[in-house]
Amino acid sequence: xxxxxxxxxxxxxxxxxxxxxxxxxxxxxxxxxxxxxxxxxxxxxxxxxxxxxxxxxxxxxxxxxxxxxxxxxxxxxxxxxxxxxxxxxxxxxxxxxxxxxxxxxxxxxxxxxxxxxxxxxxxxxxxxxxxxxxxxxxxxxxxxxxxxxxxxxxxxxxxxxxxxxxxxxxxxxxxxxxxxxxxxxxxxxxxxxxxxxxxxxxxxxxxxxxxxxxxxxxxxxxxxxxxxxxxxxxxxxxxxxxxxxxxxxxxxxxxxxxxxxxxxxxxxxxxxxxxxxxxxxxxxxxxxxxxxxxxxxxxxxxxxxxxxxxxxxxxxxxxxxxxxxxxxxxxxxxxxxxxxxxxxxxxxxxxxxxxxxxxxxxxxxxxxxxxxxxxxxxxxxxxxxxxxxxxxxxxxxxxxxxxxxxxxxxxxxxxxxxxxxxxxxxxxxxxxxxxxxxxxxxxxxxxxxxxxxxxxxxxxxxxxxxxxxxxxxxxxxxxxxxxxxxxxxxxxxxxxxxxxxxxxxxxxxxxxxxxxxxxxxxxxxxxxxxxxxxxxxxxxxxxxxxxxxxxxxxxxxxxxxxxxxxxxxxxxxxxxxxxxxxxxxxxxxxxxxxxxxxxxxxxxxxxxxxxxxxxxxxxxxxxxxxxxxxxxxxxxxxxxxxxxxxxxxxxxxxxxxxxxxxxxxxxxxxxxxxxxxxxxxxxxxxxxxxxxxxxxxxxxxxxxxxxxxxxxxxxxxxxxxxxxxxxxxxxxxxxxxxxxxxxxxxxxxxxxxxxxxxxxxxxxxxxxxxxxxxxxxxxxxxxxxxxxxxxxxx
Amino acid sequence: xxxxxxxxxxxxxxxxxxxxxxxxxxxxxxxxxxxxxxxxxxxxxxxxxxxxxxxxxxxxxxxxxxxxxxxxxxxxxxxxxxxxxxxxxxxxxxxxxxxxxxxxxxxxxxxxxxxxxxxxxxxxxxxxxxxxxxxxxxxxxxxxxxxxxxxxxxxxxxxx
Numbered sequence: 045x046x047x048x049x050x051x052x053x054x055x056x057x058x059x060x061x062x063x064x065x066x067x068x069x070x071x072x073x074x075x076x077x078x079x080x081x082x083x084x085x086x087x088x089x090x091x092x093x094x095x096x097x098x099x100x101x102x103x104x105x106x107x108x109x110x111x112x113x114x115x116x117x118x119x120x121x122x123x124x125x126x127x128x129x130x131x132x133x134x135x136x137x138x139x140x141x142x143x144x145x146x147x148x149x150x151x152x153x154x155x156x157x158x159x160x161x162x163x164x165x166x167x168x169x170x171x172x173x174x175x176x177x178x179x180x181x182x183x184x185x186x187x188x189x190x191x192x193x194x195x196x197x198x199x200x201x202x203x204x205x206x207x208x209x210x211x212x213x214x215x216x217x218x219x220x221x222x223x224x225x226x227x228x229x230x231x232x233x234x235x236x237x238x239x240x241x242x243x244x245x246x247x248x249x250x251x252x253x254x255x256x257x258x259x260x261x262x263x264x265x266x267x268x269x270x271x272x273x274x275x276x277x278x279x280x281x282x283x284x285x286x287x288x289x290x291x292x293x294x295x296x297x298x299x300x301x302x303x304x305x306x307x308x309x310x311x312x313x314x315x316x317x318x319x320x321x322x323x324x325x326x327x328x329x330x331x332x333x334x335x336x337x338x339x340x341x342x343x344x345x346x347x348x349x350x351x352x353x354x355x356x357x358x359x360x361x362x363x364x365x366x367x368x369x370x371x372x373x374x375x376x377x378x379x380x381x382x383x384x385x386x387x388x389x390x391x392x393x394x395x396x397x398x399x400x401x402x403x404x405x406x407x408x409x410x411x412x413x414x415x416x417x418x419x420x421x422x423x424x425x426x427x428x429x430x431x432x433x434x435x436x437x438x439x440x441x442x443x444x445x446x447x448x449x450x451x452x453x454x455x456x457x458x459x460x461x462x463x464x465x466x467x468x469x470x471x472x473x474x475x476x477x478x479x480x481x482x483x484x485x486x487x488x489x490x491x492x493x494x495x496x497x498x499x500x501x502x503x504x505x506x507x508x509x510x511x512x513x514x515x516x517x518x519x520x521x522x523x524x525x526x527x528x529x530x531x532x533x534x535x536x537x538x539x540x541x542x543x544x545x546x547x548x549x550x551x552x553x554x555x556x557x558x559x560x561x562x563x564x565x566x567x568x569x570x571x572x573x574x575x576x577x578x579x580x581x582x583x584x585x586x587x588x589x590x591x592x593x594x595x596x597x598x599x600x601x602x603x604x605x606x607x608x609x610x611x612x613x614x615x616x617x618x619x620x621x622x623x624x625x626x627x628x629x630x631x632x633x634x635x636x637x638x639x640x641x642x643x644x645x646x647x648x649x650x651x652x653x654x655x656x657x658x659x660x661x662x663x664x665x666x667x668x669x670x671x672x673x674x675x676x677x678x679x680x681x682x683x684x685x686x687x688x689x690x691x692x693x694x695x696x697x698x699x700x701x702x703x704x705x706x707x708x709x710x711x712x713x714x715x716x717x718x719x720x721x722x723x724x725x726x727x728x729x730x731x732x733x734x735x736x737x738x739x740x741x742x743x744x745x746x747x748x749x750x751x752x753x754x755x756x757x758x759x760x761x762x763x764x765x766x767x768x769x770x771x772x773x774x775x776x777x778x779x780x781x782x783x784x785x786x787x788x789x790x791x792x793x794x795x796x797x798x799x800x801x802x803x804x805x806x807x808x809x810x811x812x813x814x815x816x817x818x819x820x821x822x823x824x825x826x827x828x829x830x831x832x833x834x835x836x837x838x
Numbered sequence: 839x840x841x842x843x844x845x846x847x848x849x850x851x852x853x854x855x856x857x858x859x860x861x862x863x864x865x866x867x868x869x870x871x872x873x874x875x876x877x878x879x880x881x882x883x884x885x886x887x888x889x890x891x892x893x894x895x896x897x898x899x900x901x902x903x904x905x906x907x908x909x910x911x912x913x914x915x916x917x918x919x920x921x922x923x924x925x926x927x928x929x930x931x932x933x934x935x936x937x938x939x940x941x942x943x944x945x946x947x948x949x950x951x952x953x954x955x956x957x958x959x960x961x962x963x964x965x966x967x968x969x970x971x972x973x974x975x976x977x978x979x980x981x982x983x984x985x986x987x988x989x990x991x992x993x994x995x996x997x998x
Contacts, residue, residue: 053930060938061926061945063874063914070873165859244878244886244939244973296876296939297973329879555937555974724933724979731976755883755971763967763977768960792976 047564047574051720054560055574056553065294068248068263069326076250077106079312079325080167082157082174083334084149087183087406087748088196091145091156095175099159102173104166107319109158109311111144117314120305121279122371123271125526126208126380126402134402135202139370141280141307141314148181150198150369151406152750153334158311160323183406183748187366188343190403198369198404205404207367208376212384212464213397222358222395226349230432236420237818238341238366238742240758241413243554245296246327247336251312255320259287264309266292267302267552268592271529273584275305275373281314288313292582295554299732300412301336302554303594304373308335333753338742339413341366342379342420348393348428354438356391356447361398361424369404372411376402381525382417382513382595388462389425390473390509390686391447396463406748412594414732414793415512422510426798430507430805431814440507440802441481448473448509454779459681466513468684469786475774476710477509480688483708483770489692497810502697503705504807508689508799514787515683515778516595532678533597534589535605537566537613539671541658543651545570545577547609550590551602552582555728556789557721558598564717565603565783569610571637572650588674596787599717600683600778607782608675616671620653623664683778683786687711689730689795691803697811700826702738702804708770709795714778714786722788727769729792735761737800741819759819843907847872848916856903863887865903866913874914874942878971885970888943889913895950897969914942917949924991925949925983934983936974944970948984957988 059065096108119139126134140147142155149156157174161167184190190198190205198205213219223229243265250263260283266272273290277283295302312323327335342363349358365379384398415422433440449460454470461467484505493503516522519530536548547566551558563577570577580586593602614634621639622629625646632639640647656663657671692706709726716722739759743751752758777784797818804820805813811832816824840855845865852870866872866889875898878886882900889898890912917923921930925945928934935941944967951958951966958966963984964977972980 051933054933056938057930057935058921060935060941061914061921061929062917062919063872063942065874065938067873067876067939069877070867072868072871164864165857242973244884244937244971245876246878294938296878297937299973329881329884557936720933724936724975727976727978728936728974729976732973754881755879756881760971760973761976762964762971763981764961764964766964766977768981769976769978 046568048568048717050718052560052564052574052718054557055563056557056559067245067294067296068250068265071250071263073252073322076322076324077160077162077319078164078167079315079323080159080171081155081308081325082159082171084152084154084156086149086178086180087152088148088150089178089180090148091143092177092179094145094157098173099170102166102170104162105159105170106162107160109142109315111140111142111147111156114141114314115144117141117310118280120307120310121275122375123373123528124377125528126210126376128208129211134208134376135199135206136371137199137201141311151408152748153331153408155307158315160315160319185405185407185744185746185748187341187364187403187405190405191364191401198406202404207371207402207404209401210380211397211399214395214463216397219358219360219395219397223347223349223360226357227352228350228436230348230428230435232346232424232427232431232815234344234815235817236340236342236344236423238410239339239413239736239740240333240742241299241301241336241339242760243297243299243301246329246332247302247306248326249309249312250322250324251316252322253317259289260313261289261291262309262313263291263293265295265302267298267554267594268590269552269582270550270584270590271592272305272309276310276313280310290584292552298554299414300339300416300594303592304337304411329755330753333750333758334408337372337409337411338368339410340420341410344424346424346428348432350432350436354436354443354446356393358395359387359393361387363398363400365400365402366405366407366410367402368407368409370409372409375409375411376526378412378417383421385464385466386418386421386511386513387425387464390449390511392449393463407744414729415790416595418512418790419733419794419797422508422794423798426508427801430802434809434814441477441486444477444507444509445474453776467681468511469681470776470779471684471686472774472776473509473686476686476688476712479710479772479774480690480708483710483772484690484692484706502695502807502810504693504695504803504805506691506799506802506806508795508802510795511684511686512790512794513682514596514685514790515600515679515781516597517682518680519678529591530678531591532676533591533602533605534674534676535602535609536588536674537606537609539613539654541655543572543576543654545572546580547577547606548580548587549602549606550587550592551598552593554593556593556598556725557718561599561718561721562603562606566606566610569607570650571635596789599783599785600781600787601677601679603783603785604679604781605675605677608677609673612673612675613671617653619664619667620656621648624648624656680780683714685711685713685786685788685791687791687795689799691799693800693803693807695804695807695825697829700822700829702820702825704734704767704800706770707767709792710772710774711791712774712776713788713791715775715784716773717785723771725788726771726792729790730769730796731761731766733793733796734766734800737797737818737820739765739819841904843903845906845909845911847911848913858902858904860903861899862901862903862906863898866898872913872915876939876942878939883971885947886940886943888946888970890946890950893953895947914945917945924987928983928986932979932983932986934975934980940970940972944972944980948987952988
C-alpha cells in the first residue's frame with residue numbers, strides 16, 4: 045500500500061494519551077538538585093551588592109551562585125549578523141549568564157543569581173533570603189521611543205539603542221519617484237504587537253556531569269538540540285563537543301521559542317560540575333513570560349501607491365523592530381531577511397523599499413515566533429490591500445486578483461524574481477483566492493451583510509492572501525545574508541539485519557508528528573510496512589548532527605535528507621540483489637519491497653538483501669558489508685507556500701465583542717504526505733494568528749514591568765473563542781526538492797491575523813472606522829465605534 | 839512539620855508524610871512519579887494538571903496533597919494503560935493532540951464532561967474546555983475527539 049497522501053493516525057499518540065510521554069521536567073536523576081533563578085524585578089538597575097549569606101545558610105540549600113561566579117563564562121551568542129547600512133557590523137552586546145555586581149540588569153526577568161537546593165520549595169524559599177541592593181534607572185520599552193535622542197540607554201556601546209539599521213529593495217530615489225507617480229496612496233501607521241509564544245510546556249533544563257567519564261548530559265526543551273550543543277560548547281562554556289550529549293526528549297510545543305540557546309541551559313551544565321550533582325531548572329509560567337523570547341513588536345509606517353486602474357506601483361515601509369534587551373539567537377534575521385524579503389507578497393509591485401531599525405529596549409528579547417517576520421510582512425500588505433480597497437471603492441478580492449503574479453510552475457516556467465531578493469519557486473495565487481471565494485459564498489455573503497446592516501447587525505468579511513519563505517534554507521544564501529550557521533539537515537537510514545529500519549533525523553518533533561510522517565515516506569520509498577520503521581530524533585548521541593525544526597523546514601529539508609539516504613540504501617541493495625539473482629543491476633527494478641529481474645518472476649525481498657548485507661557469506665566482490673547510510677541535504681532555494689484566508693465576523697456594536705463566525709483557509713503547501721497532520725498544523729496556526737488579532741499581546745508599563753505575565757492576565761485563545769475551521773488546499777508542488785513539499789507549520793499563523801482584522805474593519809465600515817490596533821478587544825472596538833458616533837449614540 | 843496522608847491513586851493506596859504546603863500535582867509527579875499530569879502555569883488557568891478526585895475533574899495544582907487525604911484520585915495513567923479508553927481512542931482518531939502536553943488534562947476534563955453530559959453539543963464541549971488551554975490544535979480536533987468518544991461509546995464505558 046501507499047502511505048504517502050494518507051491520513052495515517054499518529055504512532056506517537058499512544059504514549060501521550062496514556063501519560064507516558066517523557067518531557068524534560070519528568071526526568072528525575074539520583075541525587076538531583078533543583079535550581080531556582082532569582083530574577084531582576086527591575087527593567088534597568090545597577091546591582092550594587094548581593095548578600096547571599098542567609099540564603100546559603102537556609103535549610104536544604106546546596107549552593108548559591110551569582111554573576112561573579114560565572115563572569116569568566118562568555119554569554120550566550122547571537123547566530124546571525126546584520127550590518128548597518130554603512131557597512132559597520134551590528135552592535136552585539138554580551139548576554140551574560142547572570143548579571144554580576146556592578147553591572148546593570150536590562151529587563152525584568154534578567155538573571156541575577158541561581159539557588160540550588162534539595163527541593164524546588166527550598167530553592168524558592170531561599171530566594172526570599174537573598175539581599176540585593178539595586179539602584180534603579182529609567183527604562184525604555186518601546187522600540188520607536190528607544191531610538192530617539194535622550195532615551196535611556198540599554199547598552200553603552202549601542203548609541204541611540206540601535207543594534208543595526210537596514211534596508212532592502214530599490215533606492216530611496218526610485219521608491220519616492222514611484223510613490224510620487226501614484227494616483228492614490230494608502231497609508232497605515234500601526235503596531236504589530238509583541239506576542240508571547242506560550243508553548244504549553246514551560247522550558248526546562250537538566251544538567252548532569254559524569255565525573256567518571258568526564259562528560260556532560262543536558263536534557264532540554266529544545267527544537268534543535270545539536271545547535272544548542274554547538275553553541276554551548278563552542279561559544280559559551282568552551283567544552284569539548286564530543287564530551288557533551290544534548291537530549292531534547294518529548295517537547296511540549298515550541299513555536300520558535302525553543303529554538304534559541306538560553307542562559308539556563310549553560311547554567312545547569314556548569315553548576316552540575318561545580319556541585320557534583322545533577323541540577324534541574326524548570327520555568328514557571330511567569331518566568332516563561334519574562335524569559336522565553338517574544339515575537340513581533342514592530343512599529344511601522346506603511347504606504348502603498350496605486351495607479352488610476354488600481355495597480356500597485358510602489359510600496360514604501362519604515363519600521364522599528366524592538367529586539368528587546370539582548371540579541372537572541374536568530375533575532376537580527378527575523379525583521380530583516382524573514383520580513384523585508386517577503387514584501388513582494390503575491391503582487392507584481394514594481395518598486396519596493398523598506399528601511400528598518402533594530403532597537404534595543406529594556407524588555408525581554410524578541411526572536412522568531414511562529415511565522416517569524418512573515419506574519420509581520422503579510423499583516424502590513426494585507427491590511428494595506430483591504431484599506432486601499434475601501435478608500436478606492438474597489439472590491440478587496442478583485443483588487444488582489446488584479447495585482448497577483450500570474451501562475452508559474454517553476455519547471456516549464458521560471459521562478460518569479462521578486463524586487464526584494466527572493467525567487468519564488470512555484471505558485472498559482474489566483475487559484476487559492478478563487479477557491480476561498482467559492483467556499484465562503486462571497487456574493488451571497490455580501491447580500492446577507494447588506495440585509496443584516498439594515499437590521500442593525502454588523503457582519504464583516506476579511507481577506508488575506510499570503511506567501512511565506514520556508515524550508516529554511518540554502519546555506520550559502522543565508523551565509524551571505526549573515527547566518528553564522530548552515531541550514532542543511534542530516535539523516536541516517538540504518539537498515540537492520542532483519543530488514544527493520546531505524547531512521548536518525550536531525551529534525552526535531554515537538555508536536556509536528558515526524559514519527560508518523562517521516563515513517564510514511566520511508567515505508568513507501570522502501571516498500572515496507574510503517575511498523576518496520578522507527579524515527580529517532582532529539583538526541584545528539586543517537587543522531588549524527590542536525591539543525592532542528594523551525595521555519596516549516598522539517599519535511600522539505602530533513603525529509604529530503606532521508607530521501608538521499610534511502611536512495612543510497614537502494615543503490616547498494618540493488619548490487620546485493622543482483623548478486624543473489626545472478627543478474628545485472630541494470631536489469632533490476634525495485635517495487636513493493638523487492639528487486640525483480642525485469643520481465644521475469646525472479647525476485648529477492650528487502651529483508652533477504654538486508655540480511656545478506658550483514659551476513660555476507662555469498663556476497664558481491666569488493667562491496668562492503670552493512671546497509672547503513674547518512675546524508676546531508678542542503679536545499680537549493682527556500683520553498684514558498686501560499687494561501688488565502690477569509691474571516692467572517694459579527695461585531696456586537698453595543699459591547700464591542702467580535703464573534704468569529706467562520707474562518708476559511710485555503711493553503712497550498714505543495715505535496716502533502718499526511719493530510720490530517722497538515723490540517724492540524726493549519727488549525728493551530730490559525731488559532732495563534734486569530735489570538736493576535738483579537739486576544740493576545742504582551743504589555744509593559746513605562747517602568748518596564750511586564751504587566752500581564754500570567755494566564756490570568758494574558759488572554760490565550762480558548763476553545764469557546766474559536767469556530768470549527770473550514771480548510772481546503774490547492775497543490776502546487778515545490779519544483780526543487782524530491783518530495784515536492786513546501787512546509788505547513790507556520791502558514792496558519794501567517795495568513796490569519798490580517799484576515800480577522802480586515803473582517804472587523806469591514807464590519808465597522810458604516811461607522812467610518814478604518815483602522816484599529818491589535819488585539820481588537822471588546823473595549824477597543826467599542827471605543828472606536830463610540831469615537832465615530834459620539835453625539836449620535838443613545 | 840510533616841503530615842501523614844493516605845491517598846488512593848488509580849486504585850492503589852499510597853501513604854506518605856507530606857509538607858502541609860505540598861500541592862497534589864507535585865505529590866503525584868515527584869513522589870508517586872506519575873508524570874502524565876503536567877504543570878503548564880502557576881495560576882490554575884491552563885488545566886494541564888487536571889485529574890479526578892472522587893470522580894470530579896480538579897486542577898491538581900490548586901489542591902494540597904493533605905486535602906486529598908482519604909480521596910480517590912484518578913490520573914491519566916489510571917484511565918487505561920493501553921490507550922483503549924474511548925477518549926484516548928478519540929484523541930488519536932481525530933488528531934486531537936500534537937505536542938501532547940495539554941492532552942492528559944484535556945482528556946480528564948473531557949471525561950468529566952461526558953460523565954455529566956453523555957451527548958454534549960459542540961457549544962457545550964467548547965464551554966467545558968474553557969479551563970484547559972491548548973496551543974497546538976486550535977481546539978478543532980479536540981472538539982471532534984470528544985464528539986468521537988461521545989458518539990462511539992456508552993456513558994458507562996466513558997466513565998472511569
